[in-house]
Amino acid sequence: MITQMQAKCPDLGEHMIMSKLVAYTSEEAHSSVERAGMIASIKMRKLPTDEKFCLRGETLRQAVEEDKALGLIPFYFCATLGTTSSCAFDNIMELGPICNSENIWMHIDAAYAGSAFICPEFRPLLNGVEFSDSFNFNPHKWLLVNFDCSALWVKSRSELIGAFKMDPLYLRHDHQNSGTGDECHECGRDRIRDDEHNVW
Numbered sequence: 001m002i003t004q005m006q007a008k009c010p011d012l013g014e015h016m017i018m019s020k021l022v023a024y025t026s027e028e029a030h031s032s033v034e035r036a037g038m039i040a041s042i043k044m045r046k047l048p049t050d051e052k053f054c055l056r057g058e059t060l061r062q063a064v065e066e067d068k069a070l071g072l073i074p075f076y077f078c079a080t081l082g083t084t085s086s087c088a089f090d091n092i093m094e095l096g097p098i099c100n101s102e103n104i105w106m107h108i109d110a111a112y113a114g115s116a117f118i119c120p121e122f123r124p125l126l127n128g129v130e131f132s133d134s135f136n137f138n139p140h141k142w143l144l145v146n147f148d149c150s151a152l153w154v155k156s157r158s159e160l161i162g163a164f165k166m167d168p169l170y171l172r173h174d175h176q177n178s179g180t181g182d183e184c185h186e187c188g189r190d191r192i193r194d195d196e197h198n199v200w
């Protein structure tokens with residue numbers, strides 16, 4: 001996002017852009033979403049839900065308009081499919097098109113309830129997932145995987161990998177082009193334990 005902004009407005013410094021970025025989630029989102037905003041030092045607005053604890057498109061649209069009018073840069077939205085406290089579902093059919101048209105990265109947090117989507121009868125609850133840029137669920141919850149395991153899908157691998165690309169000498173090897181090399185963000189954990197294969 002910062003690179004994109006700098007391409008458009010080369011005079012804007014990284015700190016200036018960072019101070020204008022604004023992310024959104026609902027009041028019912030998991031505490032880790034808010035914490036991610038704190039760790040990244042980025043404004044995270046928690047938007048109110050309807051009477052079913054569902055975040056609606058109109059609420060997001062209004063917030064985005066308000067922030068753009070203030071000169072801020074809306075860039076990320078985290079929807080929840082299955083909130084931890086009441087298993088509420090945000091309305092991603094309404095929210096998704098807003099994110100796509102505003103160039104906002106839409107993540108779907110299905111950490112809690114996402115395992116249920118393996119049952120065909122629950123698949124309709126995923127309608128609208130096609131609007132998202134990333135999606136995760138936690139096999140270490142309902143799928144009874146007994147080590148930390150959060151599976152993440154991204155629509156564009158290259159954007160994610162490119163954003164965190166590093167190539168230190170001590171991690172180079174002859175098979176760099178064929179393996180998973182740069183696709184994990186922890187240094188040691190996934191490389192050594194290969195948790196994906198353990199789940200499989």
Ligand SMILES: *Cc1c(COP(=O)(O)O)cnc(C)c1O
Pocket residue numbers: 030032080082083084109110111112113138150
């Ligand atoms: C449990 C949960 C998380 C956090 O998942 P961990 O990978 O266990 O830290 C995030 N979002 C929701 C909705 C959750 O229920």
